[in-house]
Amino acid sequence: MEVLQTHIAGVLLIKPHVFGDNRGFFLETFQQERYRSAGIALPFVQDNRSRSRKGILRGLHFQRQHPQGKLVSVARGRVFDVAVDIRPESPTFGQWFGAVLDDEKHHQLWVPPGLAHGFCVLSDVADFVYKCTDFYYSEDEGSVRWDDPEIGIGWPFEEPILSEKDAKAPLLRDLFL
Ligand SMILES: Cc1cn([C@H]2C[C@H](O)[C@@H](COP(=O)(O)OP(=O)(O)O[C@H]3O[C@@H](C)C(=O)[C@@H](O)[C@H]3O)O2)c(=O)[nH]c1=O
Numbered sequence: 001m002e003v004l005q006t007h008i009a010g011v012l013l014i015k016p017h018v019f020g021d022n023r024g025f026f027l028e029t030f031q032q033e034r035y036r037s038a039g040i041a042l043p044f045v046q047d048n049r050s051r052s053r054k055g056i057l058r059g060l061h062f063q064r065q066h067p068q069g070k071l072v073s074v075a076r077g078r079v080f081d082v083a084v085d086i087r088p089e090s091p092t093f094g095q096w097f098g099a100v101l102d103d104e105k106h107h108q109l110w111v112p113p114g115l116a117h118g119f120c121v122l123s124d125v126a127d128f129v130y131k132c133t134d135f136y137y138s139e140d141e142g143s144v145r146w147d148d149p150e151i152g153i154g155w156p157f158e159e160p161i162l163s164e165k166d167a168k169a170p171l172l173r174d175l176f177l
Pocket residue numbers: 048050058059060061062070117118119136163
């Protein structure tokens with residue numbers, strides 16, 4: 001696999017080796033030794049899967065006391081996936097990295113603990129799968145507005161479909177007052 005560093009420390013874009021043949025394809029979506037060598041050494045404790053339709057945007061989410069590292073990919077469809085650096089001490093605080101993830105190239109994004117994460121769906125339907133390094137605690141969850149102008153994410157949609165919770169998310173500056 002190929003591992004690309006991004007401009008945000010710790011955020012990695014992973015391009016797995018996909019073996020295609022006349023039956024379809026095969027790839028390893030996680031292999032402890034190899035991912036550890038790439039810098040992903042924390043143990044995973046939870047796997048998640050969500051399905052969304054075109055135009056849905058989930059995010060931007062993080063956990064405060066139990067920050068989760070997330071190894072994210074798309075099992076079906078295509079999404080635009082984003083990590084935002086909300087680590088107050090980070091030189092890239094407030095900056096974002098985005099990548100298209102789909103079921104053809106099978107790229108993965110590693111979002112280390114401490115960042116906010118979100119994605120929006122480009123295909124008619126998308127199944128989003130991810131491994132997490134900590135458990136989900138609903139009361140610990142925080143969110144940042146998807147269209148926070150100070151972050152300035154280049155989303156492909158101007159009016160995505162949001163959950164009620166995500167529509168009410170605060171601006172990044174209001175989280176760190
Ligand atoms: C995330 C999560 C949700 N749930 C429940 C809570 C709720 O009733 C229902 C839907 O939850 P949400 O609306 O928060 O789901 P969703 O908006 O898909 O939340 C996810 O968004 C992406 C962007 C992430 O980065 C994830 O970490 C996670 O925050 O599922 C769990 O039981 N376990 C979990 O780990």
